[in-house]
Amino acid sequence: MQARISSDEQSGAPAGRTFTESARRTQIVQAAIEVIADVGYAKTSFAKIAKQAGLSSTGMISYHFKGKDDLMHEVVVEVMRVAEVYIVPRMAEADGYRGRLRAYIEANVELLAAFPKYLPALTEVVTHLKGDDPHRIGFAGTLKSIMDVQEHQMRAAQQAGEFRDFDVRVMVTALRGAIDGVVVRSAADPGLDIAACGRELADIFDLATRSTP
Numbered sequence: 001m002q003a004r005i006s007s008d009e010q011s012g013a014p015a016g017r018t019f020t021e022s023a024r025r026t027q028i029v030q031a032a033i034e035v036i037a038d039v040g041y042a043k044t045s046f047a048k049i050a051k052q053a054g055l056s057s058t059g060m061i062s063y064h065f066k067g068k069d070d071l072m073h074e075v076v077v078e079v080m081r082v083a084e085v086y087i088v089p090r091m092a093e094a095d096g097y098r099g100r101l102r103a104y105i106e107a108n109v110e111l112l113a114a115f116p117k118y119l120p121a122l123t124e125v126v127t128h129l130k131g132d133d134p135h136r137i138g139f140a141g142t143l144k145s146i147m148d149v150q151e152h153q154m155r156a157a158q159q160a161g162e163f164r165d166f167d168v169r170v171m172v173t174a175l176r177g178a179i180d181g182v183v184v185r186s187a188a189d190p191g192l193d194i195a196a197c198g199r200e201l202a203d204i205f206d207l208a209t210r211s212t213p
Helices: 007-011 019-039 046-053 059-064 068-093 096-114 118-128 134-160 168-188 194-209
Strands: none
Touching (some): 019 068, 068 118, 096 118, 096 134, 096 168, 096 194, 134 168, 168 194
């Protein structure tokens, strides 16, 4: 998962926001992530978020966000931002296409251990946004861009001889589904060894993609 999204650019937030205002928005978004992950999107309310954030009333949330949709959009932006910061350096340190694929998979899965509320919250929000919701459309566009980059990298790996010949769209789709499956499983199994899952997935896709047995 990679994304280069500016929260202010996406939300249309005014320039010149003070440090205190930015800190308060961050506090509210963090509380929203925790509440969504714990109780689900449908049961998430400003009242629960305010309580989680330690706010005296929901008015502070309404001051900083236009409504629930606006706040949910910021949740998506924040999760994608943290994912990029966590994953991209790991990939940059890896050698070769096979190494970068392994680093991508393991870092995606280990993000669950480092930020256990983030990916479950993202899944909840995106699942419940309506099909024509501009926030969902924006996220879908970001996800498509990520998959396009992955396809390009896999084709380059094929041309370099590191990966065998296969349908890259099928492989990228399978990879995304496998990672998302770990997110769902981890929510139902708190004792899941997430790092071991990441290594196993990396082994599976290394075997599936590499050019030599």
